Amino acid sequence: MASLILFLTLVIHLEIVLVVDVIKGEPLVPALFAFGDSIVDVGNNNYLATVAKANFFPYGRDFVSHSPTGRFSNGKVVSDYTSELFGFPSYQPAYLSLTTKGNNLLNGVNFGSAGSGYYEFTAKKYQVLTLSQQLNYYKDYQKELVKIAGQSTALSIIYGSIYFVISGSADFALNYYTSPVLQTIYTPYQFSDILLQNYFNFIQDLYALGARKIAVSTLPPIEKLLQKFPKLRLIILDTYQSLYKLITKPSDYGFFESRRACCGTGLLEVAIFCNRISVGTCTNASEYVFWDSFHPTEATNKYLIDYLAPTLISFIQT
Numbered sequence: 001m002a003s004l005i006l007f008l009t010l011v012i013h014l015e016i017v018l019v020v021d022v023i024k025g026e027p028l029v030p031a032l033f034a035f036g037d038s039i040v041d042v043g044n045n046n047y048l049a050t051v052a053k054a055n056f057f058p059y060g061r062d063f064v065s066h067s068p069t070g071r072f073s074n075g076k077v078v079s080d081y082t083s084e085l086f087g088f089p090s091y092q093p094a095y096l097s098l099t100t101k102g103n104n105l106l107n108g109v110n111f112g113s114a115g116s117g118y119y120e121f122t123a124k125k126y127q128v129l130t131l132s133q134q135l136n137y138y139k140d141y142q143k144e145l146v147k148i149a150g151q152s153t154a155l156s157i158i159y160g161s162i163y164f165v166i167s168g169s170a171d172f173a174l175n176y177y178t179s180p181v182l183q184t185i186y187t188p189y190q191f192s193d194i195l196l197q198n199y200f201n202f203i204q205d206l207y208a209l210g211a212r213k214i215a216v217s218t219l220p221p222i223e224k225l226l227q228k229f230p231k232l233r234l235i236i237l238d239t240y241q242s243l244y245k246l247i248t249k250p251s252d253y254g255f256f257e258s259r260r261a262c263c264g265t266g267l268l269e270v271a272i273f274c275n276r277i278s279v280g281t282c283t284n285a286s287e288y289v290f291w292d293s294f295h296p297t298e299a300t301n302k303y304l305i306d307y308l309a310p311t312l313i314s315f316i317q318t
C-alpha cells in the first residue's frame, strides 16, 4: 500500500514547486493565483465539510506560526514558496478564509482545495471545491477586485499575473485506483483522456477570464492549446526528474529518508490518520522527503522550488 502510494505520488502527483530567494522591492508580478489540489491548498478545506483536512497537529508544526493552518505539510507548501520567490510581502490567502474583501485581494488569492482534480467527481466525492467551483470563485473575485481597484487596475492585475494550476494527482490516487466502478467503465488510458479534456477546458475557461501566463503541473500535450490561443503562455513545471533523484538518492541532497514519510509509521498516515496521537512521527521532518503518505515535507517543497526558480523567473519575464 505504502509503496503503491509512494509510486503514485512519484509518477502522478508531485510536479511543482519553488524557492526562497528574498527579492527586495516590488513583487515581480502584480498578483499570484493558485488553483488545484493539496499541493497548493493553504486552508480552503478548513471551511468545507470534508475529511480532506489538515488543520490539526502535527500538520503545520514547522510553519511560521508553528501551528496547523490547513496546509498539507509540516510547513510551507508550493504556493507559499512561489509567493516568496516572486517577492510578495505575505502569502496569498485561502479564498474561503476571507471574511472581508478589500486590499487583501490585491496580491491575488488561493483557490486550491485538497482532494480536487480534473475529474469533477473526485472533488465531489470528498466534498471539496471542484475546479469549476474554484473558477466561479475566481469570477466573484474579479468583481470584488474591480470594486476595490477600479476597472483599469483590475484588468492589469488580471492580465499581468501568473496563474498556478496544480491538479491531477488526486484523480488517480484518490479516485481511479480506489474505485472498482471507474476501473470497470474506463481503462487507465480512457480515464486519462477524460482528465486531459477537462484540463483543456479548464485552461480555456481561465484564458477566457483573462489569464495569460499559466503554470501547470505535468500533464501531456499542450500544443493544441497553444495553437488555439497564440497569446497564451503556458509552462509545465516538471519536477519529476528532480523528485526522482531525491527519492532514489536522498543522501545526495541532504535527505535521510525517502521511503517512509515522517508522520506516524510513515506508511499510510494522511489527513485524519496523521494526527497528534500517531505513533512514530519523526522529530526532524527536514530529513524526510515525504511528510505524510501523499505529501512532501516543507524541505522537499523548498528543494523543488530551488530547482524550478530559474524557469519560473524567466517565464514571468517573457
Ligand SMILES: *[C@@H]1O[C@H](CO)[C@@H](O)[C@H](O)[C@H]1NC(C)=O
Residues within 6 Å of the ligand: 254, 255, 284, 285, 286, 287
Ligand atoms: C534536521 O535535519 C536537517 C537536515 O539533515 C539538519 O540540517 C538540521 O540541523 C536538523 N535539525 C535538528 C534540530 O536536528
